[in-house]
Amino acid sequence: MNKRAAKAIINKDIRAIGSNIQLWLPMLIVPLVFSLVLPLVLVLPARFTDLSTMGNIEQIVKLFSKLSSGPLQETIMALPLAQQQIVYFTVNYLFAPFFLIIPLMVASIIGANSFAGEKERKTLETLLFAPLDLNTLLWAKILAAFLPATFLTLICSFLYGITVNIAAYPLFGRIIFPEGNWLLLLLWVTPALSLGAVFVNVFISAKVKGFQEAFQLSGLVILPVLGLFIGQLSGVLLVNSIFLWWSGAVLWLIDFLLVRKCGRFLNRNQLFTSQVS
């Protein structure tokens, strides 16, 4: 691994995101909606409306007792007010999938653009003429997508934490986020998942001709699979943390194997030919 070259490529790619509005606008708006707008829209009405006037509130609250038993359910059941229960459930459970979607979205956009973007701009040829081993190039491309994805997720989580805590503080009188398995989800599972997504996208990007093709293919193949996974994984927030530790570990192992095995399928000749022909 050629560190100087890798650093140069990562810098260049991350700076390039800033100069391409098509890339950064969705990556800015979607996270802002998830971490600022939606939480306020959901938490504030719950706080200010008298929930007991609503007809079926009893049924919703009853649902909590039917949740899988675990730390989250115990905390919810221990809360005295229905309002508190609903807000706590929304903040600590309902939003979890968003924080898996954000890094995946960023990873997909940047990852799909990685090689395909270079091909479209005819700069891949210039890169391949340099004494740069493909391993370095591949890792630089992976990191150039993984780092912004992870960074953005952490920023969003931070914003989300501030927003929901301020909005819900009068109701609880204490900080309610992050609690339970959240930190484990954000710091252990999410990065592993986004690394996998980055890798698959970068790999597709290297194999196809242009960004559009790469993005469509990744959308068609990857997103449904990941969506299924996210749905399952957020359920894990309800149960104990050991399962999350294991999920993360399995994901990291898959990432490692993907990078080790698939990296070998990339070669200069193929990469070059996919640009020029």
Next chain:
Amino acid sequence: MIVLEKINKSFSGVPVINNLSFMVHQGEILGFLGPNGSGKTTTIRLLNGVITPDSGRLTVAGFNPVTAGDEVRKRCGVLTESAAFYGPMTARENLLFFADLYAVATPTRRVDELLHACGLTPHADKKVAVFSTGMKKRLGIAKALLHQPEILFLDEPTTGLDPEGARTLLDYIQELNRRFGVTIILATHLLKQVETLCHRFIFIDQGRLLADGTFAELAEKYLTAINLQVETDLEITGTEFQGFPLEKNTPGFLQFKVERKEQIPFLLKALLASGSVYSAQIYGRDLETLYFRIKEEKA
């Protein structure tokens, strides 16, 4: 030193390089000539190990580009027509980026030096997206020279440059060769520009080697007939003069066909014996005529 031995390469079943063999000696400026689509660019790509040959053996600076590509690329600078730069970045940023890839020891200084040498200093901080073709080309040359390569591959370096820019560039290439002994492979269509610059020429067409040699060697072999135009007061009727066929007969000028250059003194002596000769000039003894003669002969 570069060696190609029986190289074959095809793209999706269409052969592009056919059994191509030739050598380039160290410190040589090689004119690599051939029409569009004759395989010049493909050969340059093969020699840099960015594509792999179907069969045959390649050696560049002692390394095999297929197995030790990075060693080859460390020693070679390349300018090709299709390789582009990053439009949203300035010329300086682009060069600094590639300086990192090529492990240049003092990037800032080297980049300034090359921006100056390529006449780009006033445009150093402009985005490459607004550059003209000529400016992009000069930037490409600056990039190719970043790591002070032993071997320089230049694919159509002067297309898109104005005559002045082309002249400056060719002088610079010659200086690199003379001062630092850089081996230069110059692929081009603009034959007039490189006629006196190159030490040796390779002609290829459809991926096949047509001819290989110095201008003198090739001219000897292919430019069998010489057209000599003589400015004279002599008036001739008929189609020949003392056995030399007359090609053109205009007042004051006679154009003869001469089989070998050794015959020129005899013709001139014969002319001088009967009249005055004010000037004599050989026509068709240039690279362009050579190019067409070789193509004709090998077709």
